[in-house]
Amino acid sequence: MAGSRAEQQFLRRYDRREFLAPLTTVDMAIFSIIDGQLKVLLVERSNFPAKGELALPGGFVDEVRDADLLETAHRKLTEKTGIESPYLEQVATIGTSTRDPRGWSVTILHFALIDSSAVVSTAASVAEVSKWVSVEEASNFNLAFDHTDLLAMAIDRLRSKTRYTALPLALMSETFTLTELQTVFEVILEVMLEKKSFRRRLLDSGLIEETGIFQHGTHRPAALFRRGAGSANSEFPRSLEIHGS
Amino acid sequence: MAGSRAEQQFLRRYDRREFLAPLTTVDMAIFSIIDGQLKVLLVERSNFPAKGELALPGGFVDEVRDADLLETAHRKLTEKTGIESPYLEQVATIGTSTRDPRGWSVTILHFALIDSSAVVSTAASVAEVSKWVSVEEASNFNLAFDHTDLLAMAIDRLRSKTRYTALPLALMSETFTLTELQTVFEVILEVMLEKKSFRRRLLDSGLIEETGIFQHGTHRPAALFRRGAGSANSEFPRSLEIHGS
């Protein structure tokens, strides 16, 4: 069925180069918490078009090296940050005739969350000019192409998932206190959360486990946790209620 | 900034045909409720590859006619069904080196929900061989390419959204009774729902409004409703609890 003689002949004669396909790229919104702020990695474009402008990192599918789009995204991420196994998720695919001056162009937008502590290694492994910018600043820059829109979509997705999953766990370092975790949620959502309900939600979720170790600081020591078995992407039965702001 | 002389020169010399881009298509899972079942529209492929096999409808971006991917999806939908304004949503983008024998290929998968009553007009306006198949059957067919996987993703998305939105409203005809609506939810979720909580949820949502008309059938007449102001895509604060199957 799948390999009739006629089909094989068709495929032998088929040459993709005879057909014009849209330019296809993978773009990445790579988030991390740095200095208590939600930051995104931007690169300064070293080639035309939009040379010199700030943009989300991204690039073309490498038909030889990438078996699928996720590998393209992973490869881009490793190239830019040196990070190997972040949280990585497809956000949306944007394709229009006008977004790239080279012609009809499609980008598959992903977002990645990386562990704050892993970020240190970034600068060293990066050749291209790249920098971490707070999402607020980044949203106000005039990014290359439609990247301002793409960034907004990625932030929306992160915010919305933060309301009904424990996704921000992917931003934490190996061990963390519940107060630290709550602060990260609050930074993302731009809202204060109730301590008791936050702790109940996380502790009951089974997504974190106690290390038995305590972090000694200025006052009462805080229990240190690590990520547990479950997927940080799994859904709570109810969303956090976001009122004001 | 955006149009320096050097950049203009770069663009004048740039010829996309020199670069090989992945094959890019838009595929559609078009759902409707027919004879009380959730059905999906399948077409018999009239060309190689996979000629003669059943597949989700889809096709290439038309760089001249389509301003963006959503227009491509709308165009495909209108070509296949004659429907103009369905609910339409992007599900995911799948790109691998192996899914199409012609080479590295990307598809942007969408799903559409169309009004049961609109379906009647379908057969007439369609040249290609297409047919409505229950999702159960369709999932068991061996569809062309990776379309069995694509269909599963689209069904997953529909099921999951049915748990926390009123998306199935898009499947109803102009007016409908609450019992009919509940039955559609049940068909999609493959679970029985509690009448009282279902009605409360929908009535309190403001997503439907009474027509004041009653449907007289074999017994007590049922109030007829129509879709209201709000977006059927908006989220309830809690998901429906799905226990057993």
Next chain:
DNA sequence: ACAATAGTGTCTGTCAGACATTATATG
């Protein structure tokens, strides 16, 4: 009057929010 379908009353359970209270370090 009866059967069948439409629609309601009301109790329970779960889980998030509010906020007061207790616990345990360090200086």
Next chain:
DNA sequence: CATATAATGTCTGACAGACACTATTGT
């Protein structure tokens, strides 16, 4: 021992589930 921070107790409120009950039609 004072104070800051960690952690808990417990009440409320929103909303889904369960299920018994009432209402209204056609036959």
